[in-house]
Amino acid sequence: MAFTVSTPSIFRPTFxxxxxxxxxxxxxAIAQRRTYKATFNELAVLSNRELADLGIFRCDIKRIALEAAYGA
Incomplete structure (x- = not known):
């Protein structure tokens, strides 16, 4: 009786x-950067009063844009 031993094939990604x-x-990365820039620019053009109506301070624009793009 003959036995064959098969070794598990290891997946090696090709080039x-x-x-x-x-x-x-x-x-x-490009899509995330595009989302960040669009969000940042849309909020940056709003006046302080419009931002206040939304409950956003001007200093929070960068954080909000980062959260929108990268989920941080």
Missing amino acids: ADILRAKFDDVKT
Whole structure:
């Protein structure tokens, strides 16, 4: 009786897989930056009175934009 031992195949990503993953990371970073800039710019053009109506202080604009883009 013969026995064969099969070793589990280890997935090794190809160069194309690595490149695709990096490209996806760059696309995600660009989309997050675009969201940050859009949110920041939209809030920055509001007057202090309009911001107060929304319950936002001018010093909070950057934090709000960061939360909107990066979920921080």
